[in-house]
Amino acid sequence: MVKDNHSHSADSVLNLRLRVWRQRRGQPGAFEEHALQGVSTSASFLEMMDMLNEKLVRDGKEPFAFDHDCREGICGMCSMTINGMPHGPLPGVTTCQLHMRNFRDGETITVEPWRARAFPVLRDLMVDRSGFDKVIQSGGFISIRAGSAPEANATPIAKDVSDAAMDAAECIGCGACVASCKNGSAMLFVGAKVTHLNLLPQGQPERDRRVLAMVRTMDDVGFGNCTNQGECQAHCPKGITLDVISHLNRDYLGARVKAFFSSTGKARRGGD
Amino acid sequence: MNLDSKIPTGPLSAKWDNHKAKLRLVNPANRRKYHIIVVGSGLAGAAAASSLGEQGYDVSCFCYQDSPRRAHSIAAQGGINAAKNYQNDGDSVRRLFQDTIKGGDYRAREANVYRLAQLSTAIIDQCVAQGVPFAREYGGLLANRSFGGAQVSRTFYARGQTGQQLLLGAYSSLSRQIGAGTVKMYPRHEMLDLVLVGGHAKGIVTRNLVTGEVRTWSADCVVLCTGGYGNVFYLSTNAQGCNVSATYRSYRRGALFANPCYTQIHPTCIPVHGDDQSKLTLMSESLRNDGRVWVPKTMADCGKDPAQVAEADRDYFLERKYPSYGNLAPRDIASRAAKEACDEGRGVGPEVGGRRLGVYLDFSASIQRLGESVVRERYGNLFDMYENITGENAYRRPMRIYPAVHYTMGGLWVDYNLQSNIPGLFVGGEANFSDHGANRLGASALMQGLADGYFVLPYTVADYLAGVGLSGRPSVDGVEYRDVLAQVNDRVNRLLKNQGKQTARSYHKQLGKIIWDECGMARTREGLTKAISDIRGLREDFWKNVAVPGTGADVTPELERAGRVADFLEFGELMCRDALVREESCGGHFRTEYQVDGEAKRDDARFAHVAAWQWAGETAEPIRHEEALVYEEAQLSTRSYK
Numbered sequence: 001m002v003k004d005n006h007s008h009s010a011d012s013v014l015n016l017r018l019r020v021w022r023q024r025r026g027q028p029g030a031f032e033e034h035a036l037q038g039v040s041t042s043a044s045f046l047e048m049m050d051m052l053n054e055k056l057v058r059d060g061k062e063p064f065a066f067d068h069d070c071r072e073g074i075c076g077m078c079s080m081t082i083n084g085m086p087h088g089p090l091p092g093v094t095t096c097q098l099h100m101r102n103f104r105d106g107e108t109i110t111v112e113p114w115r116a117r118a119f120p121v122l123r124d125l126m127v128d129r130s131g132f133d134k135v136i137q138s139g140g141f142i143s144i145r146a147g148s149a150p151e152a153n154a155t156p157i158a159k160d161v162s163d164a165a166m167d168a169a170e171c172i173g174c175g176a177c178v179a180s181c182k183n184g185s186a187m188l189f190v191g192a193k194v195t196h197l198n199l200l201p202q203g204q205p206e207r208d209r210r211v212l213a214m215v216r217t218m219d220d221v222g223f224g225n226c227t228n229q230g231e232c233q234a235h236c237p238k239g240i241t242l243d244v245i246s247h248l249n250r251d252y253l254g255a256r257v258k259a260f261f262s263s264t265g266k267a268r269r270g271g272d
Numbered sequence: 273m274n275l276d277s278k279i280p281t282g283p284l285s286a287k288w289d290n291h292k293a294k295l296r297l298v299n300p301a302n303r304r305k306y307h308i309i310v311v312g313s314g315l316a317g318a319a320a321a322s323s324l325g326e327q328g329y330d331v332s333c334f335c336y337q338d339s340p341r342r343a344h345s346i347a348a349q350g351g352i353n354a355a356k357n358y359q360n361d362g363d364s365v366r367r368l369f370q371d372t373i374k375g376g377d378y379r380a381r382e383a384n385v386y387r388l389a390q391l392s393t394a395i396i397d398q399c400v401a402q403g404v405p406f407a408r409e410y411g412g413l414l415a416n417r418s419f420g421g422a423q424v425s426r427t428f429y430a431r432g433q434t435g436q437q438l439l440l441g442a443y444s445s446l447s448r449q450i451g452a453g454t455v456k457m458y459p460r461h462e463m464l465d466l467v468l469v470g471g472h473a474k475g476i477v478t479r480n481l482v483t484g485e486v487r488t489w490s491a492d493c494v495v496l497c498t499g500g501y502g503n504v505f506y507l508s509t510n511a512q513g514c515n516v517s518a519t520y521r522s523y524r525r526g527a528l529f530a531n532p533c534y535t536q537i538h539p540t541c542i543p544v545h546g547d548d549q550s551k552l553t554l555m556s557e558s559l560r561n562d563g564r565v566w567v568p569k570t571m572a573d574c575g576k577d578p579a580q581v582a583e584a585d586r587d588y589f590l591e592r593k594y595p596s597y598g599n600l601a602p603r604d605i606a607s608r609a610a611k612e613a614c615d616e617g618r619g620v621g622p623e624v625g626g627r628r629l630g631v632y633l634d635f636s637a638s639i640q641r642l643g644e645s646v647v648r649e650r651y652g653n654l655f656d657m658y659e660n661i662t663g664e665n666a667y668r669r670p671m672r673i674y675p676a677v678h679y680t681m682g683g684l685w686v687d688y689n690l691q692s693n694i695p696g697l698f699v700g701g702e703a704n705f706s707d708h709g710a711n712r713l714g715a716s717a718l719m720q721g722l723a724d725g726y727f728v729l730p731y732t733v734a735d736y737l738a739g740v741g742l743s744g745r746p747s748v749d750g751v752e753y754r755d756v757l758a759q760v761n762d763r764v765n766r767l768l769k770n771q772g773k774q775t776a777r778s779y780h781k782q783l784g785k786i787i788w789d790e791c792g793m794a795r796t797r798e799g800l801t802k803a804i805s806d807i808r809g810l811r812e813d814f815w816k817n818v819a820v821p822g823t824g825a826d827v828t829p830e831l832e833r834a835g836r837v838a839d840f841l842e843f844g845e846l847m848c849r850d851a852l853v854r855e856e857s858c859g860g861h862f863r864t865e866y867q868v869d870g871e872a873k874r875d876d877a878r879f880a881h882v883a884a885w886q887w888a889g890e891t892a893e894p895i896r897h898e899e900a901l902v903y904e905e906a907q908l909s910t911r912s913y914k
Contacts, residue, residue, distance in 0.1 A: 146730065
């Protein structure tokens with residue numbers, strides 16, 4: 001174990017009470033309580049969960065299933081609602097980057113899955129986020145066949161436009177926006193992708209059909225409506241702001257109006 | 273066995289064009305009749321699956337994550353190289369080729385590396401067209417930065433998240449094909465075995481990680497883009513799920529595994545904090561531009577606050593040993609120097625397992641010279657991440673860093689077509705061995721994954737399919753499929769029924785310690801010999817005493833882990849064996865017996881070849897084959913950084 005070192009940030013151990021959600025697919029779930037001793041404050045939240053699971057396995061019990069992969073805050077796979085907050089209490093970090101020094105000795109920590117109609121629980125803390133993939137499949141791309149791309153510098157893009165597209169493109173698709181929203185809305189996620197692609201010159205040809213198709217799929221797979229609460233922005237680990245929702249609404253409205261006035265009776269509709 | 277690399281004849285610069293002109297084609301109307309399996313959805317896998325889907329093939333793509341967007345390519349920070357010469361600073365395809373061959377310490381195949389350099393420019397075009405928001409200058413054109421191992425600025429980047437943006441670009445193309453119905457995506461599926469029919473790769477066995485269903489799939493060919501094996505070390509910068517199973521299981525079915533001992537240890541990672549650590553985090557190499565690396569001169573000072581260690585009592589060991597390169601010595605050299613300092617007992621930071629494994633990366637001189645705001649502007653996000661993980665403020669006290677496993681250059685042996693020695697089994701990206709030799713240069717992994725996926729595999733896979741014709745796909749009811757399925761089920765059941773008490777993770781940790789100690793930054797004959805016997809003992813113990821709770825008929829994370837650890841326990845031995853036989857030092861492979869004044873000593877007369885290992889059964893030792901590396905253009909020379 002780690003020895004305390006007076007010259008470095010004090011590394012101490014915590015004894016915790018954990019209330020963790022246990023659920024099988026298609027069945028009702030419930031909290032299970034466990035005591036966990038000797039958690040280093042240097043450990044990440046997921047390492048604390050590993051410790052709990054190792055203990056359960058050694059005792060012949062099933063561990064808690066949870067999603068995780070890169071553990072450096074970029075893949076978007078980890079989830080968990082910690083003490084009622086998606087990704088826990090620290091702003092701007094994913095669960096995997098949340099460290100135990102942010103908790104107190106003796107604290108009770110409640111760990112739940114993302115809770116949203118469009119994210120059904122697969123097991124314990126794991127949910128099905130394939131709705132996000134379906135939204136992207138319906139239009140979250142620029143149609144470019146490998147081999148047919150023009151020279152990269154043929155189209156200059158103003159730095160501020162490119163930077164704004166990058167701000168939106170930083171979304172990791174974790175779903176905290178949906179989990180934090182009382183409506184289970186995916187507007188921040190969809191808005192981020194629409195903003196990223198619709199800002200760029202390469203994205204213009206499909207601008208209208210993209211936004212129409214993505215919004216329709218968003219509704220179809222069960223995400224709720226936006227009522228401008230702003231919880232998504234507050235819980236986004238990547239700092240995506242509500243601006244992308246404004247952008248989405250503006251592009252959507254523009255596309256609907258254009259579709260209405262250009263309607264000639266022939267099928268020329270984007271996706272709505 | 274004859275290892276035919278199928279390198280086309282003719283001058284280096286004309287090989288790929290000549291070769292493409294000879295590759296056979298499949299009529300567009302027939303393409304949908306061919307079923308192609310792509311395993312993995314990282315840069316190589318997503319690019320290959322989407323490109324083959326665009327051409328009209330019937331593609332199935334599998335990944336273990338919940339979405340193809342999560343593949344570990346996403347974590348790459350720095351950038352992607354391309355010989356665009358936008359900076360007008362003398363770059364060219366030939367120069368990128370030369371840098372990459374030299375960076376690999378002359379252990380890569382010349383023709384493959386040249387093709388990679390040629391394709392690099394088309395990758396940037398493709399990514400920009402997809403909407404990848406690369407960094408730009410105020411004039412609206414693409415920006416570049418410089419990177420290790422090159423004297424030109426050829427690296428394209430998207431803030432510190434280049435891998436993320438490139439992967440999301442490939443994922444968007446893949447998603448488009450999924451929406452169009454040409455690619456069927458199977459997330460949360462893990463490949464557990466390969467099926468051969470008549471000596472050709474014709475299918476796989478997967479386990480559905482949600483329902484537990486184990487089933488077979490038949491195809492006309494199989495493309496593996498399943499990444500590297502860095503997690504054999506337990507602690508690495510890889511994602512938790514990264515594993516060797518797909519490539520190792522294919523090895524057991526006859527595919528050759530090339531150069532497994534070539535691994536890259538990155539010098540600037542956040543040190544291990546304790547026994548429960550699961551992951552190491554990279555701090556970008558760029559920090560060494562403004563940070564000075566040091567440890568105390570004496571052990572007595574190692575426990576002190578660094579501010580209390582007088583300037584005269586500090587050993588800036590990189591500046592001392594490599595005065596001309598100083599703190600910017602290459603990755604393998606810098607890593608070994610840090611290890612030596614800590615092995616001498618002069619490491620810093622908290623004691624973990626009785627040792628201090630860390631060195632200081634000190635920014636105080638730069639902060640004094642440039643001011644804190646300039647340092648914050650350059651590296652603010654990295655300092656934030658460091659503070660998040662360690663709880664320490666690197667503006668006030670030096671960062672602590674230590675080397676960690678980052679990338680694996682070895683992989684399944686492939687020919688120029690990226691086809692393994694098993695016909696119909698193609699391997700792309702980090703999973704193959706072909707382009708980086710014994711050491712990979714920064715910003716080259718992304719380049720290789722995308723070159724393989726967008727621009728090589730779509731041509732060479734078509735050539736194979738045209739050759740075998742439309743009658744090539746067997747029925748999934750065939751005896752070959754049933755046999756492999758039965759073997760996979762036996763193994764799964766054996767794990768589930770084991771009455772042990774130890775966790776799979778505990779074995780993984782023990783294995784990682786053996787590999788790190790004996791097959792890490794410095795390797796010796798004695799250490800490797802001992803490691804092989806220790807790993808065998810550990811493997812026996814694993815199969816007796818591992819505990820795998822759950823029924824397997826549902827989400828069973830311990831079953832997934834145990835299966836991967838079981839494969840690492842076999843693969844680790846192969847890796848040590850390869851390191852033992854390679855009696856030279858080159859790139860990331862450093863044998864302490866073979867050095868000159870502390871630097872790697874290559875033995876071109878005996879070892880200018882690829883070592884490709886063939887499985888010979890449970891009890892027999894694997895057979896080592898050699899593919900000679902013939903250099904037509906590159907001049908073999910010794911790397912020096914003093």
